[in-house]
Amino acid sequence: MENVAYALGRRLRRASHPTQLLLLALGVAVVALASLMLGRYHMGVGEVLGMLVGRVLPVTPGWTPQQETLFFNVRLPRVLLALMVGCSLSASGAAFQGVFQNPLVSPDFLGASQGAAFGACVALLLSLGSMGTSIAAFVTSMASVAIVLWLSGRAKGNRILVTVLSGVMVSSVFQAGVSYTKLVADPNAQLQAITFWLMGSLTSAGPRDLAFVAIPMLVGNAGLLALRWQVNALTMGDDEALSMGVDAPRVRRAVIVCSTLVTAASVSVTGIIGWVGLVVPHLARGIVGVDYRHLLPASMLLGAGFLLVVDDVARLATTVEIPIGILTAFIGAPFFMRLITRGRRR
Amino acid sequence: MSLEVSGLSFSYGRRRVLRDLSFGVPDGSLACVLGPNGVGKTTLFRCMLGIRGYEGTVLANGHDVRELSVRERARQMAYIPQAHVNVFDYEVVDMVLMACGTDLGMLRTPTLRHEDRAMAALERVGIADLAHRSVNRLSGGQLQLVLFARAIAQDARAMILDEPTSALDFANADKVLSLAQSLAREGRSVIVSTHRPEQAYLYSDLVIAMGEGGVVGVGSPQEVVTSERMSSLYGMGVTVSSLFGDAARACVPSERLGAEAVREQRTTMR
Numbered sequence: 001m002e003n004v005a006y007a008l009g010r011r012l013r014r015a016s017h018p019t020q021l022l023l024l025a026l027g028v029a030v031v032a033l034a035s036l037m038l039g040r041y042h043m044g045v046g047e048v049l050g051m052l053v054g055r056v057l058p059v060t061p062g063w064t065p066q067q068e069t070l071f072f073n074v075r076l077p078r079v080l081l082a083l084m085v086g087c088s089l090s091a092s093g094a095a096f097q098g099v100f101q102n103p104l105v106s107p108d109f110l111g112a113s114q115g116a117a118f119g120a121c122v123a124l125l126l127s128l129g130s131m132g133t134s135i136a137a138f139v140t141s142m143a144s145v146a147i148v149l150w151l152s153g154r155a156k157g158n159r160i161l162v163t164v165l166s167g168v169m170v171s172s173v174f175q176a177g178v179s180y181t182k183l184v185a186d187p188n189a190q191l192q193a194i195t196f197w198l199m200g201s202l203t204s205a206g207p208r209d210l211a212f213v214a215i216p217m218l219v220g221n222a223g224l225l226a227l228r229w230q231v232n233a234l235t236m237g238d239d240e241a242l243s244m245g246v247d248a249p250r251v252r253r254a255v256i257v258c259s260t261l262v263t264a265a266s267v268s269v270t271g272i273i274g275w276v277g278l279v280v281p282h283l284a285r286g287i288v289g290v291d292y293r294h295l296l297p298a299s300m301l302l303g304a305g306f307l308l309v310v311d312d313v314a315r316l317a318t319t320v321e322i323p324i325g326i327l328t329a330f331i332g333a334p335f336f337m338r339l340i341t342r343g344r345r346r
Numbered sequence: 347m348s349l350e351v352s353g354l355s356f357s358y359g360r361r362r363v364l365r366d367l368s369f370g371v372p373d374g375s376l377a378c379v380l381g382p383n384g385v386g387k388t389t390l391f392r393c394m395l396g397i398r399g400y401e402g403t404v405l406a407n408g409h410d411v412r413e414l415s416v417r418e419r420a421r422q423m424a425y426i427p428q429a430h431v432n433v434f435d436y437e438v439v440d441m442v443l444m445a446c447g448t449d450l451g452m453l454r455t456p457t458l459r460h461e462d463r464a465m466a467a468l469e470r471v472g473i474a475d476l477a478h479r480s481v482n483r484l485s486g487g488q489l490q491l492v493l494f495a496r497a498i499a500q501d502a503r504a505m506i507l508d509e510p511t512s513a514l515d516f517a518n519a520d521k522v523l524s525l526a527q528s529l530a531r532e533g534r535s536v537i538v539s540t541h542r543p544e545q546a547y548l549y550s551d552l553v554i555a556m557g558e559g560g561v562v563g564v565g566s567p568q569e570v571v572t573s574e575r576m577s578s579l580y581g582m583g584v585t586v587s588s589l590f591g592d593a594a595r596a597c598v599p600s601e602r603l604g605a606e607a608v609r610e611q612r613t614t615m616r
Binding site: 098103226227228229232240243247285289290293 | 455
């Protein structure tokens, strides 16, 4: 199995960049179709495609209305959300690694996840409902990054270093806040909800969640795609980027805003999902190389496919669903280790 | 005059590094900056590029650098940094391409035309065969040639090269400086820092000697690369000898020669 994947990977690495992106997109489409079919209630290819096409063209239904309700209210939103969240986290991880000139950076290192967690915990403590929790998480996530940027703007010294340090500090304050909410939460109801939220899951994904994240994700990802060429220059360091006509501080700010939009949107509906934003860009580099013109779209596609597969495992492998945040770490970390050691031996 | 510095001062906190520097590099000429370690040659270049804040004025082709946008500045001046770190493993041609985007908007990506420009620059430096090599597999000297190609690809009217030959062998150092000279002859103004007075003498039209805090001498290579000037610049006895009908000059620490030889040399130079 691994050798097949390896051989496929080698073929893919040798293809031209447009071909690579096309193949990745095709792969994501296949995984998406399979994910729509799989589940406790199996649906055939014909049914899935029929229901999708039936939304725009008149098609004689060969399926029950219950199936259709299940499909449009549960399965399709969940698959779409997994794709969008995977795409967003990977894109923002890749972009952050570039603008901070550090391949070990993940999308939440400026406090986006911890901020969201604190907002969500407070909302759960106050029983604000699922939409209220999402909104609170989104707002505090954006706020925490805003605080980091404000702090680092006032600090003296190496800009990147003070930004990273501000991120660490703000994250730890919010983390303390999360611990405090756990302490005061009712152990029988709220504490369970908080614990489950913190582990990250797509279980409750519905059309409302999709509507909530659609705009920030669209805007943020489009922004990152548009800026991808400039990110290349930033990997050379600010002085060199400036001398080549790229306004490094401005591009970095724009990338932070876009990345934070998509990260905040992701964590606000799914809870904390780690590893994707760190690992996927590295996988993508292994396929298309380090140039952000190709790396960013490749990360987006690969991330979408990766998270969808992991979510399929989460919902299908066991009778009690495993939170996806646990799975991404279980799958992501060893996969990453394997990747590193394999690279070393060659 | 395409690069003109007047009354430029710069301090790191309370420590004044550059004090009231003034000089100009005319169109079509190559200027060499000579000076001991730590006098602020790199800082001077960063000020000229508008990367560091400074007092005084820097004019690039008549434009005040501070009033230009980042992109316009890059169209006026290309730069080779003294030290370069690769975090990610780019292909050589992609790295050169990064400097070709000075005519592109913030949200645009380069076209085939830009890629041709990057390849042409690599060919001009004679390293087109490295185009698809990954930068982390280059030697220090090859990397310096790539950075030089990148500066050429930027196609700016002035070039600022910070010790472009520090990692280069004899032949490559000659290649880079000859190329810098021919780029100057095409109408650009080129400013190069070096630690070798012999190079400054051989390739430049103008030598700027920088001592502690400021410029201690600007002039033709014949005027500046002399025993007296070099001795006071580096704070040690330096004997300069004329070679090949003054086409080249050799600089040797006087202590290596012995008093007799130095005296003899000084008399023949007069």
